[in-house]
Amino acid sequence: MEYVLILIAAILTDNFxxxxxxxxxQAFLTSEKPLNAIRGGGLVTGVSLVAGGLTYLLYSFVLRALNxxxxxxxxxxxxxVAAVAVLEVISAKNDALEETLRCHFPMITTNGVIMGAVFLAIENDLGIGASLLLFLGAGIGYTLAALVFASIRERLRQSNPPAxxxxIPIMIAAAALAVMAFSGFAGLHF
Amino acid sequence: MLLKTKLKSSESLALFQTLALCPALAVTTTLFRSLAITGVLLISLVLSAVLVSAFRKMIPAKLRASVYLLISSFSVTFVQLIMRAVFPLATASLGIYLPVLAVNCAVILRLEAFAALNTPGLAALDGLLTGAQFGAVMLGCGFIRELFGTGRLFASPMGGGLKVFPAAPVSFLAQPAGALLLIAAVAAMIQHVQICRKAKAEHPETV
Structure with a gap:
């Protein structure tokens, strides 16, 4: 039950x-279309799970032990950075795959979600199982956010705001409204 | 790979830089935390700018984004260690936002755009100016959010502070969405002034 809570918290109530x-x-800019948002989100989820898990393992078994x-x-x-480089090498073998994923690669290394999740796990001393769920939830939450922003941007393109x-201002304001809507999940208790 | 080449129009670059500041903006609920994050950002930005510019001829072009990230993470770690020793309370109040500053896009973009092309002295000056610019935004945001979000000023994590209003006038500002809406309002104001100025320059007699 505790594990389910961590996952739900990372996706909804404490969405990164x-x-x-x-x-x-990144969630805002790589999401011109909903499909793009899902692709970028999937990549972030994968990197978050693998790289985050590796970092957490290294931290708990090597770095902390060596002080x-x-x-x-x-x-x-x-x-x-290494995980993204490996992904780039793998995707380079498949032209169609590379074409669709290329625009996401430089964005992943500077994505705060991954490092944020790692440090949140370290700060709360979660343990490896719970941490992996947190990394997964952080990635899924990012995908959800990118999807929400993609839909907002599609709608904004047809709107006619005041000069x-x-x-930029209307995009940030729209993002603020999305953030406000998500803050409703804060009342979610079990 | 260059981050900037991915952002074709200058408008999306401006949007990107505004939004890239957001992780730092999430911290600015009080003036105390804004001051702490501004200090970390300023020192680490100057440090990484000097390092990037000192090694600019040795960094291979293909790997430069990764190297900038590493340099930035080392300087943030360095600042974090010093801060923890000197201001333990301020460091604790920043939590996960302090390490995440190392992968901030606004910082990496600035390193790529200026420090990688100039001498260490100039890069340090640019880092100082850019950091001061970001810091001014964050301090302003922290001031408004603390004053109207909580009704107090200069409160530290231990409590205290100056009581300005009996209750929080706009408690919404203390929430994360408040920061974004504040930035949107300021951006709209700036844009409005620009539009007015443009109109004045084109038709001086009508306005």
């Missing part, structure tokens, strides 16, 4: 994009 604003820029836990951040960044709000 909506409540912590981590990775909000060099402060190196978690650079090592985590290195693992994420002062046209362009």
């Amino acid at each position: 994009v909506f409540t912590k604003f981590l990775g909000i820029e 060099i836990a402060f190196l978690t951040l650079p090592i985590g960044v290195l693992i994420v 002062a709000f046209a362009g």
Whole structure:
């Protein structure tokens, strides 16, 4: 039951994009179309699960034991960069796959969701099973947010806002409204 | 790969930079936390700008984004260790937002756009100016959100602070959505002033 709660919290009540604003820029910009959002979200989920899991394992069994836990951040960044590089090599063999995924790669390394989830797991001392669920939930939550933003942007393209709000301000305001809507999940208790 | 080449129009670059500041904006519920994150951002930005510019001829072009990320994560770690020793309370109040600053897009983009092309002295100056710019946004946001979101000013995590209003006038501002709506309102205001100025320049007699 506790594990289900962690997953639901990471996806809905404590969604990284909506409540912590981590990775909000990627969620907004890579989501011109809903399909793009799902692809990017899937990539982030995969990298978050693999790289996050590896970083957490390294932290709990090597770095903490050697008393060099402060190196978690650079090592985590290195693992994420390596994971993205491996993904790039794999996708390079398939032209169609590379074409669809290429625009997402540079965005993943600077995605705050992955490192944020790792440090949240470390801060709360979750243990490996719960941490993996948190990383999975963070990725799914990011996908959900990207999907919401993609739909908002599609709708905004056909709207006619006042001149002062046209362009960037209306997008940020719309994002704020989406964030507000998601804050309704904060009342979700079990 | 260059992040910037992915953002074709300048409008999406501006949007990207505004939104890239958001992880930092989530922290700015009080002036105290804004000050803490501004300090970390400023020092780590100057440090990584100097490092990137000092090693700019050795960094292979293909790997530069990854190397910038690593340099930035090392400087944030360095600042984090010092901050934890000097201001333990401020560091604890930042939580996960402090390490996440290392992978902030706004920082990486700035390193790529300026520090990678200039000498260390110039890069340090640019880091200082950019950091001050971001810091001004965050301090302003923290001031407004603390004053109207909680009705107090200069409160630290231990409590206290100056009581300005008897109750929180706009408690919504203390929530995450409040920060975004505040930024949207400010951006709309700036755009409105720009439109007015443009109209004045084109038709000076009608306005």
